[in-house]
């Protein structure tokens with residue numbers, strides 16, 4: 001099948017590449033010339049395990065092309081995926097300008113029947129806006145071409161995106177048109193050979209499903225973070241509590257890890273956007289407001305623990321940071337808790353030396369050559385001259401460090417662990433002070 005992907009970011013690039021992998025003929029469009037230039041050279045602009053090889057293989061096989069030419073992309077695919085960004089507007093609602101611009105570009109350039117698929121996370125009612133934008137552009141051209149709009153939200157996780165796309169738990173398709181449904185079914189057939197994973201529903205329900213999923217996951221995290229903070233005060237261990245409740249099949253173990261707050265390009269903005277949608281319809285989502293407030297507060301938990309230990313004047317202190325990305329296996333720094341910690345430490349007068357296996361370039365892009373932030377190329381280098389260590393991202397390579405090295409390098413042998421990576425007793429036996437989240 002001929003497919004076009006509009007917006008070649010995390011979602012667009014993974015979607016396009018995986019669809020090419022199963023034999024489709026894919027054109028990926030982006031307006032960012034630097035991005036497309038890199039991709040044409042076989043380099044990928046993001047860190048995503050397994051993706052670069054797949055891009056190169058499918059490009060070499062002629063099934064995957066990259067372009068900045070809007071007309072080319074609009075003409076190519078019978079299915080046009082819209083995978084552009086939907087960042088938060090000033091008031092927290094989803095900014096749809098890129099989605100609408102992509103829709104207009106399709107309307108201006110399409111030459112035959114198209115299925116326009118909203119893959120971006122978009123508020124309920126966006127499919128109608130997309131339909132209206134395409135219709136308006138067709139009318140301007142005096143064209144009567146037919147098209148359908150489908151909602152097909154994406155559930156992939158950065159860091160496991162290829163695997164998630166190739167072996168999805170479910171594929172949600174919101175549609176009101178039989179021809180479009182058949183095309184979507186045919187497109188996704190190779191990804192569900194084992195059993196049917198396509199869940200077909202009306203468009204609005206599909207749009208809401210994506211927000212509901214992210215809001216539920218964010219809720220579990222904030223719930224556990226609040227309980228962890230309480231456990232600390234009560235003298236209970238949140239790890240035991242996590243086991244105790246996760247073993248209940250009605251609850252399950254996923255997304256019950258307390259930490260220093262959720263970040264990333266999805267949860268914060270989607271939790272906000274869903275509240276805005278509700279408010280615009282006269283409804284207050286009280287649970288989600290609390291989820292967001294609890295998370296904003298949790299992002300300060302490490303700074304709070306650091307100032308409890310060292311006092312609120314941190315001038316002259318240097319804190320080593322392990323982990324910058326909002327989660328492991330990605331270089332994504334959007335809304336990352338590390339940013340709140342870095343900026344908080346600066347405010348208190350401290351400097352930071354930081355290491356992340358993937359997000360160093362992205363961090364440099366954000367903070368430039370700020371002298372208060374030293375980016376180093378190994379976990380050990382971050383410890384040099386540091387007063388304490390703070391762990392912000394649970395990368396695998398931080399899981400079994402040499403505690404002797406940590407102890408001998410730090411001026412004060414103390415670890416603030418925002419991801420509960422270690423057994424407290426074991427760390428303390430090595431002569432280090434240890435401050436995890438909600439653990440004894």
Ligand SMILES: NC(=O)c1ccc[n+]([C@@H]2O[C@H](COP(=O)([O-])OP(=O)(O)OC[C@H]3O[C@@H](n4cnc5c(N)ncnc54)[C@H](O)[C@@H]3O)[C@@H](O)[C@H]2O)c1
Pocket residue numbers: 006007008009010011012029030031032035083084085086098101102119120121122154155156157158265266
């Ligand atoms: N990142 C994730 O893990 C994830 C997961 C599920 C859903 N989503 C959703 O998918 C959407 C895309 O997210 P992302 O992380 O891939 O964003 P991104 O910022 O990485 O990529 C978006 C791309 O779209 C391009 N673009 C913008 N306007 C364009 C236009 N008119 N024509 C062509 N290209 C255009 C941008 O240059 C950018 O490269 C968002 O709505 C997001 O909420 C993201």
